[in-house]
Amino acid sequence: MTILLFSGLVLIVSYAAGILGALTGLGGGVVLIPALVLLFHVDIHYAMGASLISVMATSSGAALAYIKRGYTNIRIGMFLEVGAVIGAFIGALLVKWIPTSSITILFGIVMLFSAYLTWQRKEELEIERTSHPWSTYLKLDGTYKTDSQEINYSVQNVPFALYIMGLAGVMSGLLGIGSGALKVLAMDQAMRLPYKVSTSTSNFIIGITAAVSAGIYFSNGYMNPHLTFPVLIGVVLGAIHGAILLARVENQRLRILFTIVILLIGLEMIYKGLTGRL
């Protein structure tokens, strides 16, 4: 394959990854890593580097549209991110002592269960509740705009969300991938936020998390410009497109999309745990 053809094809895949990343709050590595490794036979280290770039690109590209609409709750994001950072540190320490294959399978099963919970939640039917005291104290409650109205939302179980975020951090430290899904779940299932707020806020913080690993990836040579060039171009364009789409699509339909994606992550993790591949 020539470099020109390769770049063109990777650009198209990255565009799709960018759209999906912006709509689900997962950054795009979910699609990108398997596609690069299985379809293009790219070495896993380069694929991981490309995935990291895709996370930062989605996070920054999509955020432009989200912040303007008020979807991104920066206060919730920065507060929860502390849990993820501490978790990632613990995960990196534990990595020598814990067999990652069994953790990967366990994580896969958790994803399948989460897919069920996500699919089942009917946020439009939930009655207005008072916020958790931590939320009131930290003023985490927020408002976002749709075309016709402003929607206020309350924030539930903050400590539980912080705990899931810590777990997400441990997972990312242990396994390197897949923690984005837990971050969205912390906001969707524990805090009971509107779906668009959860994905947009997740998108805001995953770029920061990715930047923490960026230095190590650069100095280990995971960032290969042959690959990162079409990935960045494709993902940025896709993420901007995805962010525009997000405003138009209803929460419930986005929720179904997210369900499908984490179902696939779950299966991917179980496959990975059993075979040791990917």
Next chain:
Amino acid sequence: MDPLQIAIGKLLKIGVLVSFITVLIGGMLYLSQHGMDPIELQDFPEHISHLNSVSEIVTSAFQLGSLGLVQLGLLILVLIQILRVILTIWMFYKHKEKILLLSSLFIFLVLVFSLFFSSS
């Protein structure tokens, strides 16, 4: 809405644009020189063959090296993430919100330490 929140949005917009254009120019330049060469990304070599330190990248980019420009664009992308944490620190400082200020300061320190330690 909070003016600083809008500033964060603007920073992201300009930052992504600069990073995107830098990578695009580098990539186009590279394709015009090597577009017809075969691609080799199957193996992860023992010795890194491409630019991977800040000084190498910047030197190459200033000489208009195509891959140097691509890597510089990626560095700009990393820089945006740091800058936005700094802006949130400033935002929480102005609003005198102790816990959120401490949260973002903590994230900033972890970020800077990880980048500093891995590049030295």
